[in-house]
Amino acid sequence: MNFRIGIGYDSHRLAEGRMLxxxxxxxxxxxxxxxxxxxxxxxxxIVDAIIGAMGVGDIGRHFPDTDTKWKDYSSIRLLRHVxxxxxxxxLKIVWIDSVIMAERPKLASxxxxxxxxxxxxxxxxxxxxxxxxxxxxxxxxxxxxxxxxQAVCLLMQA
Ligand code: MG
Numbered sequence: 325m326n327f328r329i330g331i332g333y334d335s336h337r338l339a340e341g342r343m344l345x346x347x348x349x350x351x352x353x354x355x356x357x358x359x360x361x362x363x364x365x366x367x368x369x370i371v372d373a374i375i376g377a378m379g380v381g382d383i384g385r386h387f388p389d390t391d392t393k394w395k396d397y398s399s400i401r402l403l404r405h406v407x408x409x410x411x412x413x414x415l416k417i418v419w420i421d422s423v424i425m426a427e428r429p430k431l432a433s434x435x436x437x438x439x440x441x442x443x444x445x446x447x448x449x450x451x452x453x454x455x456x457x458x459x460x461x462x463x464x465x466x467x468x469x470x471x472x473x474q475a476v477c478l479l480m481q482a
Contacts, residue, residue: 326480326481327418327478327479327480328377328378328379328478328479328480329376329377329476329477329478329479330372330373330374330375330376330377330378330477330479331372331376331474331476332368332369332370332371332372332373332374332375332376332473332474332475332476332477333369333372333472333473333474333475334365334366334368334369334372334383334472334473335365335464335470335472335473336357336358336359336363336365336470336471337357337358337469337470338355338356338357338358338468338469338470339356339357339358340354340355341356342355342356342357342358342363343362344356344357344429345362345363345364345399346364346365346366346424346426346431346434346438346471346473347364347366347367347424347434347435347437347441347442347454348364348367348398348399348400348403348438348441348442348444348445349434349437349438349441351429351431351434352429353428353429355468357471360389360394360395360396361387361394361395361396361397361398361399361402362399364399364400365471365472365473366422366424366438366454366473366475367399367402367403367442368383368399368402368473369422369473369474369475370403370420370422370442370447370452370475370477371383371386371387371399371402371403371406372475373420373422373475373476373477374407374410374417374420374477374479375406376477377477377478377479378410378415378479380409383402386405386406387402400441400442400444400445401445403442403445403447404444404445407445407446407447408446410479411446411482414481414482415480415481415482416479416480416481416482417447417451417477417478417479418451418478418479418480419451419452419453419477419478420447420451420453420475420476420477421453421455421475421476422452422453422455422473422474422475422476423454423455423456423457423473423474424454424455424456424471424472424473425456425457425458425465425471425472425473425474426456426465426471426472427458427459427461427465427466427467427468428458428468430456431456432456435454435456438454439452439454
């Protein structure tokens with residue numbers, strides 16, 4: 325069998341006056357993530373992990389922030405584009421694991437809804453794991469300056 329793995333990482337700055345969107349879910353919080361799109365670091369990390377496993381560059385190449393088409397675009401829709409690309413290449417997603425790194429807010433209670441929302445992009449809840457952790461008060465995550473996420477994706481020929 326032909327397997328391929330990819331890794332993805334993303335981070336965005338927290339700012340007032342923005343909705344916090346993680347895994348496609350609006351999460352009540354006093355700040356949100358700044359970005360050309362909705363700043364959804366989890367979806368962006370997953371997109372980059374999938375693109376990495378396909379070996380076709382990175383998120384910036386497929387969805388350039390210089391293109392107004394992607395401005396404030398839902399990251400779940402970006403994810404759906406990439407999943408369609410996977411299928412069009414005769415590949416399938418075997419497994420995605422991911423971790424969101426945020427000092428606040430607490431995210432554990434939102435993970436089930438994130439998985440359900442990500443399934444709208446064609447990624448089955450049974451093929452994805454999402455974890456959340458703090459950064460123990462250290463660095464840009466720990467001081468609440470931003471939120472980051474990492475993801476890995478395993479693809480195989482369908
Ligand atoms: Mg991003």
